[in-house]
Amino acid sequence: MAVYTEIADEELTDFIAGYDMGAVLSLKGIAEGVENSNFLLRAEAGSFILTLYEKRVNPDDLPFFIGLMQHLAARGVNCPLPVKNRAGEALGELAGRPACIVTFLDGVSVRKPGVGHCRELGVALAGLHQAADGFALSRPNALGVAGWRPLFDAAAGRADDIAPGLGARIGAALAEAEANWPRGLPTGVIHADLFTDNVFFIGPKLSGVIDFYFACNDALAYDVAICLNAWCFEADGSFNLTKGQALLAGYQSVRRLTPEEVAALPLLCRGAALRFLLTRLVDWLNVPPGVLVKPKDPLEYDRKLAFHRGVISASDYGLAA
């Protein structure tokens, strides 16, 4: 929920005049995206999303994000396609910010995904991994295992204010992840933030994937682990094995996990839970005054981590033997 930047009339008109999309018919700030300002732009040529990149996005990363969407869209992934202006550039400047116009994707994100949604998601995730193959640019995962200890250091002293023993639980999970994090798994470009609000459906069919602003190079199976965390738990904290089966079967219908990935899945799931627990904890402890958006509950991922600690093998997530 974010429209941080107001755009002056003349600036907008001048900016759009650089594109081959006719006159502006409508521009509405939309309550989507936490990092950037997003506007739904209707022009004579159709509907688009105009994004102004705010401070939390590193401008140096923009060629990676924009190039990735171009690469994926060219390979048939239903993701936003950055629109080039008359000069052939997809990245411009508006209201003093880096700015990009992308195509509008129809679809609605589901707040409570069903089994069918999870299968569709698994298929799409594997398709995304395959389509990203060959993308020329790369970007390290700033929120990978090496990035977790600095987050913990920033929050450890106050973690127990949120829940008793939370600091110790995180510390143990972090030490285990650092000691045992799997190396040598198949890597590639991962989405790294494929939560339900970044996936659109029309009826039961997945219609699009958005928000590539955490995408990076990392183990492909880590992306699967993020999705198991984000899609297969119920509101009461329980793991829905049927949804896990559907997600993993959907994924494997396109790309089979290697034996090493299968063996690593429980640890990757603990790591993924830890990553979101840590970032949510830091956000929770650092809410700026005057902010309307309520930070997401870190303890949701403390409960998920507890489930993962009891997992013995990937079959506990629903992986078919």
Added chain:
Amino acid sequence: MAVYTEIADEELTDFIAGYDMGAVLSLKGIAEGVENSNFLLRAEAGSFILTLYEKRVNPDDLPFFIGLMQHLAARGVNCPLPVKNRAGEALGELAGRPACIVTFLDGVSVRKPGVGHCRELGVALAGLHQAADGFALSRPNALGVAGWRPLFDAAAGRADDIAPGLGARIGAALAEAEANWPRGLPTGVIHADLFTDNVFFIGPKLSGVIDFYFACNDALAYDVAICLNAWCFEADGSFNLTKGQALLAGYQSVRRLTPEEVAALPLLCRGAALRFLLTRLVDWLNVPPGVLVKPKDPLEYDRKLAFHRGVISASDYGLAA
């Protein structure tokens, strides 16, 4: 900027199933409207705005607002048309709130209106006054002259914290308005909040008027006074006579002001400035903690009121002799 209510998947699907608009293609919360939650809804039948009425709107007023839009749209005013569901009802319930779907209007609001925009606005305002004639329902103006003293009482003690002498200036203007407020002017349904963000343009042409949630029965010329305040001052506080001329000429090209309205215009302009000064002052002094939206500056209307105090007759606003 407001999306106060989240809508569950099934609730939305059920709600839309009551309308003859096909499947939902997209639903995005939009940063528009301070009082309600607004969503841009794309369905197979087209684009719509879905509004959930939050606490600040009195449900008893909804038949007036919705009926007014229906009345106006039927008479050719480019305003949102409430869409009826299969049961013939335009007002429903969603996520525990009164809810209404209206047609989507193309157009962009201008932040800095030019002379041409002011003329278009004047024409549209008079057209709106004429089209509203014959509307069966009525609604008193809760923010009319009788409503100003309670606002002042709520804020008077702290007014001087905002600017020295502000309380005395408001008190004097309020006493004058109460003593001399014109009676017997032509009345009808007025928009009462026709600021630039409630008027859409496509290029130079006015394409639509939205947000009828302050509409009420009052003196038609008071609506003109509100628009002179909202459209004809520059950012530095100066009154742009050319814009005033354009607005008034546009209005009179459709509906001529009576001699009584012309004579009352300076007092009506002072009253309109006082009304927005008071509501902004109360909002400014009562910002709830945790709110992102910055309240609008009350002193903008203190400066406008100062200009109006120097006005001798309607010709000072640009009214042709």
